[in-house]
Amino acid sequence: MEKVFIDLDKKSYFIHIEKSILNSISDYIGNADKWMIITDKNVDCLYGEKVLGGLKGKEIHKFIIEPGERSKTFSTVEKILNRMIEKGLTRKSKIIALGGGVVGDIAGFCASIYMRGISFIQIPTTLLAQVDSSVGGKTGVNMILGKNMVGSFYQPEAVIIDTDTLNTLPKKELISGMGEIVKYGVIWDYDFLNLIEENLENILNLEEVIMKKIIKKCCEIKAEVVSKDERELGIRKILNFGHTIGHALESTTAYKRYTHGEAVLIGMYYEALMAKGYGYIEDEYFKEIENIIKSLGVSLDIEEFSNDSLIESMMKDKKNKDGKISFILPKKKGVVKEVLLNRGEILW
Ligand code: NAD
Ligand code: ZN
CATH class of the missing domain: 1.20.1090.10 (Dehydroquinate synthase-like - alpha domain)
Structure with a gap:
C-alpha cells in the first residue's frame, strides 16, 4: 500500500494507492448515517457493484450521470442535490465520487454546497483523475460562457486509488x-x-x-x-x-x-x-x-x-x-x- 499525506491549513487527508483496494473500501471511508454514490454510466457498469459490495449494511443511494464533459453542469448538480434532499441526507452523510474528473468535480461541488458542506470521498477511476483532479480540492461545473467558471475549493476526506481500474480505461x-x-x-x-x-x-x-x-x-x-x-x-x-x-x-x-x-x-x-x-x-x-x-x-x-x-x-x-x-x-x-x-x- 502506498500512502500520500496532504497537509493543508484547515484539513489534512490521506491518498491511498493500492491494487484491488476497492475490495476493502470500508476500511478507508469512516462512518456516516447515509451514503450517496455519484458515478457515471460507464463506471457504474464496471465498478458500481464492487463498491456497493464493500459498503454492505449501510444506507446507500446512487446517482448515475451520463458520461462526459457535457454532464458537468449546474443542471446536473441541481438534480443530484434534489435527490439528496429527497433521500434525507444529513450533515452526517457522505458522498462518494466514483469515476473520472467529471464525476469528481461535480460530486465535490455538490458536497461543498449541500447543507453548506458535507464530507466526500474521491475514488478516481481514470489515470487523469488519479494523478490530478481528485487531489487538491478544486470542484466545479462548466457554464455556457466558460469551463470550470463556477465552483469551490473543497477538500475530500480521503482519496482511494485502485490501480486495477486502469485496466478497463480506453x-x-x-x-x-x-x-x-x-x-x-x-x-x-x-x-x-x-x-x-x-x-x-x-x-x-x-x-x-x-x-x-x-x-x-x-x-x-x-x-x-x-x-x-x-x-x-x-x-x-x-x-x-x-x-x-x-x-x-x-x-x-x-x-x-x-x-x-x-x-x-x-x-x-x-x-x-x-x-x-x-x-x-x-x-x-x-x-x-x-x-x-x-x-x-x-x-x-x-x-x-x-x-x-x-x-x-x-x-x-x-x-x-x-x-x-x-x-x-x-x-x-x-x-x-x-x-x-x-x-x-x-x-x-
Ligand atoms: P471523464 O471523467 O470524462 O472520464 C473519461 C471517460 O472515461 C468517461 O467516459 C468515463 O465514463 C470513462 N471512465 C472512467 N473511468 C473508467 C474506467 N476505469 N474504465 C473505463 N472507462 C472509464 O474525464 P477525466 O479525464 O477523468 O476528467 C476530466 C475532467 O476533469 C474535466 O472536466 C476537467 O476539467 C477536470 N479536471 C479537474 C481538475 C481538478 O483539479 N479538479 C484537474 C484536472 C481536470
Ligand atoms: Zn489539467
Whole structure:
C-alpha cells in the first residue's frame, strides 16, 4: 500500500494507492448515517457493484450521470442535490465520487454546497483523475460562457486509488492522463521526467510497480504544491503549464475533439517551443520535452486553428492579469515560471 499525506491549513487527508483496494473500501471511508454514490454510466457498469459490495449494511443511494464533459453542469448538480434532499441526507452523510474528473468535480461541488458542506470521498477511476483532479480540492461545473467558471475549493476526506481500474480505461484516456504526468516532470522534477521517459512502455502497459510509483509521485508533487498555495494565489499556478494553449484548443473545438490531457500535451509542446523562442531553455532540453510528447502519439498539428482564434479564447483565461495572458513556461530543467504576455508577444 502506498500512502500520500496532504497537509493543508484547515484539513489534512490521506491518498491511498493500492491494487484491488476497492475490495476493502470500508476500511478507508469512516462512518456516516447515509451514503450517496455519484458515478457515471460507464463506471457504474464496471465498478458500481464492487463498491456497493464493500459498503454492505449501510444506507446507500446512487446517482448515475451520463458520461462526459457535457454532464458537468449546474443542471446536473441541481438534480443530484434534489435527490439528496429527497433521500434525507444529513450533515452526517457522505458522498462518494466514483469515476473520472467529471464525476469528481461535480460530486465535490455538490458536497461543498449541500447543507453548506458535507464530507466526500474521491475514488478516481481514470489515470487523469488519479494523478490530478481528485487531489487538491478544486470542484466545479462548466457554464455556457466558460469551463470550470463556477465552483469551490473543497477538500475530500480521503482519496482511494485502485490501480486495477486502469485496466478497463480506453487508450485515449490513458494518454490523457499521461499529459498531466509529463507536466509534473517539467514543472517540478527533472529526474521524474527522465523516469517517465525511460519507463514509457511499461507505463502504457500498466505495469503494476511502475504505475504505483508514478501515481504516488504525481500525488506527492500535487500535495506539496497545493499545501503551499491551496487557493492558487501563487505557486499553484505552475500546475497550469500546457493549459493556456490546451484550454484554448479544447474550447475552440467545443470540447469534442481532444481529451483534456491530449490538449495539455499539445499545449505543453507549443509552450515549450515559446520558452525556447524566448531563450529560456536550450534546444537540447526542448528536444527532450518534444520527444516524450511525440512518443505519446498525439498529433501536434494545429495549423487549422488561426492564432487569432486561439488567442481570443486565451483572453478569457481566469489567470490573466491586466489584460495580459498568463503562460507558465519552462525556465530550466524541472523549473517553470509565470510570464504575462500581450497578445502581440505570443509567438510559437
Ligand atoms: P471523464 O471523467 O470524462 O472520464 C473519461 C471517460 O472515461 C468517461 O467516459 C468515463 O465514463 C470513462 N471512465 C472512467 N473511468 C473508467 C474506467 N476505469 N474504465 C473505463 N472507462 C472509464 O474525464 P477525466 O479525464 O477523468 O476528467 C476530466 C475532467 O476533469 C474535466 O472536466 C476537467 O476539467 C477536470 N479536471 C479537474 C481538475 C481538478 O483539479 N479538479 C484537474 C484536472 C481536470
Ligand atoms: Zn489539467
